[in-house]
Amino acid sequence: MNVLKTCTACTMTLGVLFVMTFALSDAVSMKTQAYFNRTAYLPCPFTKAQNRSLSELVVFWQDHNKLVLYEHYMGKEKLDNVNVKYRARTSFDEDNWALGLHNVQIKDMGTYDCFIQRKTPKGSVILQQTDTELSVMANFSEPEIEVQNITRISGINLTCSSKEGYPKPTKMYISITNSTNSTNEHSGDMQISQDNVTELFSVSISLSIPFPDGVYNVTALCVLETESMKISSRLHNIEIKTEREGSEK
Numbered sequence: 737m738n739v740l741k742t743c744t745a746c747t748m749t750l751g752v753l754f755v756m757t758f759a760l761s762d763a764v765s766m767k768t769q770a771y772f773n774r775t776a777y778l779p780c781p782f783t784k785a786q787n788r789s790l791s792e793l794v795v796f797w798q799d800h801n802k803l804v805l806y807e808h809y810m811g812k813e814k815l816d817n818v819n820v821k822y823r824a825r826t827s828f829d830e831d832n833w834a835l836g837l838h839n840v841q842i843k844d845m846g847t848y849d850c851f852i853q854r855k856t857p858k859g860s861v862i863l864q865q866t867d868t869e870l871s872v873m874a875n876f877s878e879p880e881i882e883v884q885n886i887t888r889i890s891g892i893n894l895t896c897s898s899k900e901g902y903p904k905p906t907k908m909y910i911s912i913t914n915s916t917n918s919t920n921e922h923s924g925d926m927q928i929s930q931d932n933v934t935e936l937f938s939v940s941i942s943l944s945i946p947f948p949d950g951v952y953n954v955t956a957l958c959v960l961e962t963e964s965m966k967i968s969s970r971l972h973n974i975e976i977k978t979e980r981e982g983s984e985k
Contacts, residue, residue, distance in 0.1 A: 763865040764781065764864070764865070764866040764867070765866075766779055766866060766867070766868045766869070767868070767869045767871070768868055768869070768870055768871075769870070769871045769872070770837075770870065770871075770872055770873075771840070771873060771874065771875070772840060772841070772842065772873065772874035772902060772934075772936070773841075773874075775836045775837065775838050775839075775840065776840045776844070776870055776872070777829075777834045777836055777837075778797060778834060778835045778836075778837060778848050778850065778868045778870065779832075779833065779834045779850075779866065779868060780797070780834065780835065780850035780852065780864075780866045781833055781866065782863075782864055788854070788863075789811070790810075790811050790830065791811035792811075792854060793808075793810070793852055793853065793855075793863075794808070794810065794852075794854075794855065794860065795807070795808040795828075795833075795850070795851070795852050796808070796817075796850070797826075797835050797848055797849065797850045797851075798848070798849050798851075799846060799847075799848055799849075800846045800847045803821065803822070804817045804818050804822070805818065805819070805825075805826055805835065805837065805848070806818060806835050808828055810855070813828070822837075825837060825838050825839060837870075840870075840872055841872070841935075842874075842902055842935035842936065843935060844872060845870055845871055846869075846870060847867055847868065847869050847870070848867070848868045849865060849867050849868075850864075850865065850866040850868070851864075851865055852864040852865075872902065873902055873903065873964055874900060874901050874902040875967070876898040876899065876900065876901030876939075876962070876967055877899050878898070878967065878969060878970070879896050879898040879908075879958040879959070879960050879967065879968065880896065880898070881894055881895070881896050881910070881956055881958050881972040882894060882895045882896075883972070883974060886974060886976050887947075888947055888976060890944065891944050891945050891947050892912075892945045892946075892947055892954075892974060893942075893943075893944050894910070894943060894956065895941070896908065896910055896940060896943075896958035897938070897939065897940035898938070898939055898940075899937075899938035899939075900934070900938065901936060901937055901960075901962065902935070902936050903937075903963055903964065904928065904937050904962070905926065905928065905937060905939045905960055905961065905962050906961050906963060907926075907959075907960075908923065908926050908939055908940075908941050908958070908959070908960050908961070909921050909922060909923035909958070909959055910922050910923075910943060910945070910956055910957065910958050911956070911957045911958075911959065912945060912954050913954060913955045914948050914951045914953070914954050914955075915951060915952075915953050915954075916951075922943050922945050923941070923943075924941045924942065924943050925941070926939050926940070927940045927941070947976055952975060952976050953973065953974070953976075954973075955971050955973055955974070956971070956972040957969060957971055957972070958972075
């Protein structure tokens with residue numbers, strides 16, 4: 737990777753690092769994914785690492801708002817320019833040239849830039865830039881089926897719900913299998929809510945499903961789908977008693 741220009745003016749204030757007047761012939765673009773409340777790793781693979789020592793370099797990461805997450809200055813960690821929202825949330829893996837961002841939240845999604853600079857008597861030279869797009873996901877809870885009422889006339893009235901997941905669910909349905917192994921899929925309007933703090937989603941559907949004629953036992957399975965995952969409930973056995981046996985169950 738060749739440097740076209742050097743940094744002619746670099747300013748750091750309030751945890752924001754502005755690198756001005758430089759250009760790279762090529763920048764590395766990467767994608768990474770992390771689970772909610774876990775650690776995300778933002779890579780900065782330095783192709784010339786074998787020829788350079790960290791004591792010769794300035795390495796720092798910033799988010800899409802130009803807020804500094806971490807800075808390694810000439811072999812030492814430097815906190816002066818790190819924004820307060822990232823303090824005590826990062827760790828630098830010197831062996832793999834990657835930054836760990838801990839306790840990842842949904843609001844941490846976005847693009848992060850890593851810059852590797854070399855100090856010279858005339859200023860700083862940008863040796864490499866890596867752009868990483870971070871996505872965050874959270875596993876929804878196992879869907880739960882709750883049966884409100886069962887009658888031969890009104891059918892099976894039930895609700896399925898799941899909570900605290902991300903991204904937004906795309907589909908939720910209930911699969912009913914009868915004693916003859918015939919299966920039908922039933923879906924309805926999803927009721928979706930999003931927590932104002934965590935930004936995680938909760939979802940539910942409520943359905944009234946006709947009880948098949950001549951059938952007295954069925955098995956229900958609730959399935960939730962998102963762009964990246966599919967999760968099912970446990971099998972739920974539902975029975976309706978015959979009129980001879982008394983009231984429905």
